[in-house]
Amino acid sequence: MTHDELQTILDDIAVEMAAEVNRGTVADYIPPLACVSPNQFGITIVDSHGHSMSAGDTDVSFSIQSISKVFSLTMALRSVGETLWDRVGREPSGSPFNSIVQLESEQGIPRNPFINSGAIVISDILLANQTSDDMISDYVKFMHILTGDESLKIDQEVADSEKATGYRNFALGNYMRAFKNINHPVDVTLETYFNFCALSMNCQQLAKAGCYLMSGGQLSSDTSNPVLSEERTRRILALMMTCGHYDGSGEFAYRVGLPGKSGVSGGILAIVPGVASIAVWSPGLNARGNSHLGTMALERLVKRTGWSVFSASDEISG
Amino acid sequence: MTHDELQTILDDIAVEMAAEVNRGTVADYIPPLACVSPNQFGITIVDSHGHSMSAGDTDVSFSIQSISKVFSLTMALRSVGETLWDRVGREPSGSPFNSIVQLESEQGIPRNPFINSGAIVISDILLANQTSDDMISDYVKFMHILTGDESLKIDQEVADSEKATGYRNFALGNYMRAFKNINHPVDVTLETYFNFCALSMNCQQLAKAGCYLMSGGQLSSDTSNPVLSEERTRRILALMMTCGHYDGSGEFAYRVGLPGKSGVSGGILAIVPGVASIAVWSPGLNARGNSHLGTMALERLVKRTGWSVFSASDEISG
Amino acid sequence: MTHDELQTILDDIAVEMAAEVNRGTVADYIPPLACVSPNQFGITIVDSHGHSMSAGDTDVSFSIQSISKVFSLTMALRSVGETLWDRVGREPSGSPFNSIVQLESEQGIPRNPFINSGAIVISDILLANQTSDDMISDYVKFMHILTGDESLKIDQEVADSEKATGYRNFALGNYMRAFKNINHPVDVTLETYFNFCALSMNCQQLAKAGCYLMSGGQLSSDTSNPVLSEERTRRILALMMTCGHYDGSGEFAYRVGLPGKSGVSGGILAIVPGVASIAVWSPGLNARGNSHLGTMALERLVKRTGWSVFSASDEISG
C-alpha cells in the first residue's frame, strides 16, 4: 500500500465520520471534558519509516487520560522491571474502568495496569524514590523524548478538576492503601496519577509517541538505546489487546483486532506491530466508555488495510 | 526458518518438558481424566503449506474438552451467523470457566462462547433444527472434514462421565433456562455439549483441525468453499486471544502472544495467523486450569520462532 | 384486650384491606399461582388459649410455598439436631430468595434455611433414611398433627408445575451438589422440596399450625411431648425475624416487629411469643416478593395491639 493510497483511506474515513449522526456521548464526570464538541474527529498514522499521515482535527489537543497508562506502565517496567507484577495483575477485569468490587475479593491487587486502580498502583510504584513533582516532571520529559516535541505539557485545569472531583479514584486509592498496596499518602499518589492523565496531546503527537510500541521498543534507527526490550514491548501490546478498553476490550479485539488503549477524552492509541502507530480521537463515547467514532474509524481502517494482527495475509507488512 | 530448524526446536522443547519436575495437576473432576499420566507431552505444528512436524506423545488421544468450543462456535457462525451474539457476549469474563455469578447480574447471557455457560448456549443454538443425536453426528462429520480423518470419534466413557457428574454444568444450563436463554430441555442441550467436549483427538489431528483458523478460513487451496469468511476467522482468533484461557487469558496473551484455546484435559490449540496451527498437550494443569507444560512449551516456541502476533519483526512470515 | 376487641380490630383491617387499590403483583413464575385473584385477603389469629379469630377469606386454601421452610426446619431439628448447621448458615443473605451468587463464594453453603437453597439442603437432610415419597408422607402427617386437621394435602398441580418449570431451583440443587452439599439425586431432593412447598392450607389451618412456635414448642397443655424444646423454638423465631422475608427481612422487622415467614403465594405466618399465632394471606406481592396487603395488615394489627416484640409495654402479655 502506497502512502497515497493510505492517505486516501484516511481522508475517506474522516469524511464518513463527519457524516455520522450518532456521535456518542461526551464524558461529563470531569467538568472540563464535558464542554468539548463531539463534532471533532482526527486520525494520524505514523508508519515504520516514520512517515506521518493525518486526516481531520489532528492538531487539536486533548488530555490523553487513560492512554497515559501505557506510558506510565512503560516507565515502571523500565524502573522496577517485572517485580511490579507483585502489586498488579495481568488479567482482563470484566468490569468498568472504575470498579472497586474486584479489589475487595482480591485483597487490593488490581486486575491489570490499564484500569484506574491498576494505574494508581503504577503511579505509586514510580514514586518510590522521588517527589510527585519530580515524577510528573520526569514523565513529561519522557513524553518529550517519545514525541521529539518539547512543547507537550500538562493541562493543569484538567488535573485540578480531577483532584477536586475524582471521588472514585480517591476511593480506589484509599481502599488499596487499606490493603497496603499504596505506599504513599493517597493524595500524593493521586496527584501524580491525575497529572499523568492530564497530559495534553493531539493525534499527531500521540501517534508519534506510540512508535516505540510499533517497532519492538526502538525509538529510532539507533537501536543501542531502546525504550523497552522487544519482549517487554510485545507484552505491553498483549495487555493492550486483552485489557486496553476496560469491559469493552473483547469487543474492540473482535471488531478491530489490534492492541489499543482508549481514554475517556475520546482518544485511542492502536498499534500494528512492525507497521504503524495510529492515534484517533473523537470525544463522544460508547456505552463502555470508549470513543464511538474512534472505534468505528479503526474498524474501517483495518478492513481496508488488512492490518488486524489476526489476518492471515502477507499484506500486513505492506 | 527451515523445516529442519523448526523440528529441532520442537525436539528440544520436548526434551526440556520431559525434564520438568513440576508437571501441574491433572483435573480430577471428570473421573476418566483423573487417571491420565502427567508425564505425557506432545506438540505438533502444521504450517501454511500443510507440512506437519511433531515431537513427543503426539499420537496419544485425549478428549479435547473446551477446545471443542472453537469448533462449535465455528459451526454456529456457519449456521446462524452474527445473530448468535444476541445470546452470548464477547467479553473476557474475569472468572473461572464454570462461574455462575456473572449470569445472575447479566440476566443469563454468558460473557463469551469459550466459558462453559457460553458454549452451552452455543450447543443450544445448534439444536434449533435437529435432535441431539443428529447434531452430534454432524459435529463429528465436520471434524472429519477439518482433519481429513474419518477415524475420529467421541469418547463415550468421558461423555457419560460428565453426564453423571457434571453438576455445575447442569446448574449453568438450568440457570440460563430460567432466563429463557436455553430453549431445549437442559439435559438434551447438555448431552450435546458433553459429546462435543468428549471428542477424542491427538495432537497431530488437532493441529490439522486448526488449519482453517491459520489460513483465513480456507480448508485447502481450493478457496471456493471456505469453512468461514476471512473476517469471521479473524474474529474467532480475537476471541481466542481475549477469552481462550478463562481467567488466565491475560496471562497467556502476555507470555505467549498467540490466540489459543485450552481444555481441562491439557490440550491447547494455538494459531499463528498465516503461518502455523499448533497443538500441544500435557495433562497437568496450572492454577487457572490451563496446561502447565503446554503453556510453557508455547512460550518457548514463540521465543525461539518470533511467532507472537505482537512481534514487530518480519520473520513472522518466515 | 378482650376477644371482642381483637375481633373488631381484625374486622376493621379486613375492611380496610378490601378498600386498598394497590394490591401488589401476583407471582407468575409458578403458572398455577398466576391465576389467583389479588382481591382476596384473610387473617386468622389463634391466641395462647387456643381461641381462634378470623376475618376475610380465611377458608380459601393456597399452597404455603416458603412458609413450609419453617416446618421442614422444625422436622430437621427434631431429626438431626444442631448438626444441620454444618450444612446451612444462620445469617440474613441480603439477596433475593433464589440468588445463586452467594453459593459460589461460600462453597455451596446456603446463608440460611429460609432461602430456597437453604430449604433444599434441609430437604436433602430429611431424606437421609427414607425415600422422597415416605418423607413427603411424613411431612403431611406432621402437619396433620400440628393442625389437628387430617384433610390437609399437597396440591399436586402446583408441585408438578414447579417440577416442570423450577429451573432456578434445579440450578441451585445442582450447584450445591457440585459442592457436595446435596447428597441425593437432585431431582429426588427437589421432588421433596417442591411437595413441601405445595402443601395446601387456609389461614385458619396455618395459624393453628404455628401455635407451637407461639408457645415455646408445646403443642398442647400436655407438656410432656413438645414439638421442639423451648430453646430451639426461640431460635427458629430468631431466624424468622432476621431471615424470614428474604431481602425484605429488615423492612418487615422495622415495620411489623414480629418473627414471620412469607411465601410467594401471598401467605405470612407471624408469631407473637406467648401470645398469638397469626396467619395472613393476600396473593399480591411487593417488590421483595412478600405479600403487600399481608404486611400492611400485620403492621396495622401490631400498631393497634402493641404486639411488637420490641414493645416496652406490659400489654404484650394481654
Add this chain to the structure above:
Amino acid sequence: MTHDELQTILDDIAVEMAAEVNRGTVADYIPPLACVSPNQFGITIVDSHGHSMSAGDTDVSFSIQSISKVFSLTMALRSVGETLWDRVGREPSGSPFNSIVQLESEQGIPRNPFINSGAIVISDILLANQTSDDMISDYVKFMHILTGDESLKIDQEVADSEKATGYRNFALGNYMRAFKNINHPVDVTLETYFNFCALSMNCQQLAKAGCYLMSGGQLSSDTSNPVLSEERTRRILALMMTCGHYDGSGEFAYRVGLPGKSGVSGGILAIVPGVASIAVWSPGLNARGNSHLGTMALERLVKRTGWSVFSASDEISG
C-alpha cells in the same frame, strides 16, 4: 427475679468469663485499641426502675466505636425524621462492617445505618446545618443527657488514630460522594464520624445511656419529653436485631435473642424491651468482629433470666 438473684447471676458470669481461656482477638486496625488487655470483662444491667447492677471491670472506659451508631441514628431521626431512609437502607447487609461491594451495585446507598457506610451517611445528614465541631459538641451533650454524666468525653487519641489510618472509611466516604450520597467534604464528614466512634464510656455509663431504648423512648418518669417516640424506639430495636452485629447479626439473634449493637472495641449494648438495658465489654473479638466473651456472657444471661424477646414465658416482665 429479685435484684439479689440477678446480682448473683452477673457475679457468676463474671467469674465464668474470667476462667475462659479463649478470649478472642483484640482488634488491631486502630492502633490504640491493639494494646488493650483481653483479660478484661465487665457487665452492667440497668432495669426499668433505674436500678443498676454490675460485675467485673465496669468502670474501665473504652471508645464505644460502632455502638455510637445507635446514638447517631437516634439524633438523626430526631433531626430529620423518616426522610433519612432516602439515603440509607434498612436491610441486613450479609457483609462485613467495612464492605464496599454492596455500594457499587446499589448506587452508593448503604444497606443500613449500622454498617460503616451507613453511619457515615448518618454523620453527613447530621452536618446539614452546622460545623463538624459543633456537631461533635452536640453529640457529647446528648450523651451527657442520656447518661446524666457530664464527664463523658471523646478519646482524642483514638479519633486522631482513625483519621490517620482509617483508609477503608475514607474509601467508603469518597465512593459514596461519587454517588452524591455524601454532601460535605469527605474529611469533614469522617471527622464527625470518627469522633462519634471515639466517645469514651464504661459499662455503667453505657447501660445508662441505653435506658431510653428499654423504655419506649422515655428518658425518665417525666414522659412529656421523650428522646424518641415509642414507635421509633421499636424501630431502632428492630434494626439492632437484624443489623446490629454486621454479618454476625443472625448468629447473635439465634444465640441471644435480643436487639443489640456491638463495637470493635469489644462493647455490646443489648436491650430487653421494658425490662433492662445491658452493657457488656470484653476486648477480644470473634471472627465476625463482635466481642467473643461479651456474646457468650449475654447468651448465658438470657438463658438464666429468660429475657429473649422470643421467649413465650411471662417471666419477661419479671
